[in-house]
Amino acid sequence: MSKQPDTTRRAIVGATVGVGLGIGTLSILVPFASLNPKKEVTPETEPPKEGDLFVFAEGDKKGQEITFDDLPLGGPPALAYPKDPKTGVVKSGERNNLVLLIRLNSGDLSPEAAQYAADGTVVYSAICTHLGCTVSEWVPDKGELLCPCHKGIYDPRDGAKVVGGPPPRPLPALPIRAEAGKPVVAGGFTSPVGVVAGLEPQGGSCAV
The missing domain is CATH 2.102.10.10 (Rieske [2Fe-2S] iron-sulphur domain)
Structure with missing residues (x-):
């Protein structure tokens, strides 16, 4: 009896699992990417620049x-x-x-x-x-x-x-x-403003 169909079935299953894992990975990555959306810079929000x-x-x-x-x-x-x-x-x-x-x-x-x-x-x-x-x-x-x-x-x-x-x-x-x-x-800030990742305390944030 030929083993080709069995091999083919395993290949199809493997490919399906692979696609499933890929989608799962994407579903994880997308939310994380959306946690830090890029802010649109406008004249009212751009950082201080020389001459201001x-x-x-x-x-x-x-x-x-x-x-x-x-x-x-x-x-x-x-x-x-x-x-x-x-x-x-x-x-x-x-x-x-x-x-x-x-x-x-x-x-x-x-x-x-x-x-x-x-x-x-x-x-x-x-x-x-x-x-x-x-x-x-x-x-x-x-x-x-x-x-x-x-x-x-x-x-x-x-x-x-x-x-x-x-x-x-x-x-x-x-x-x-x-x-x-x-x-x-006369120039930009000498270091990052506010809380810096890795240096901030744990347990929340505050802004007043």
Whole structure:
């Protein structure tokens, strides 16, 4: 008796199983790929770029361009968004664009902080590196930045390095230069903004 039909049946079954496994693999890959959809970049969401100005993100002066004279020497910081001077678009559509501007004595800045500063003013991301909350509080007696969620503390005089609490790394700096009495973006953030995969704590996220 010929064994050809048997062999053929095994080949068909094997091929069917193979196709089934392939589809199963795809069904696993597709959901994972869809977990991180690419964001569409618009003028309101593009990251800060060289030449951008800054506007107040809150308060009575919300939307107004920031000058060095608007920033009190020694703090507190101002929450701000970058603004494209050519189009007038404020880049407030992306939370990671929120920054802190603090004007300090130039002599108090560490070499690391000074290389990104202008007129004693430093600019840092306002997104905490711990769980992504907004670093919105100021400790006046120590001149430190405070995240209200889990009490992460950063020193703006020394590159926003962590001096207290759970954040795993400093706040990214945004280099600036001075033009016509205003701070102007001179480059991109010095490191990734917010929570970085592999460095974030376990147990959830926070954004305020």
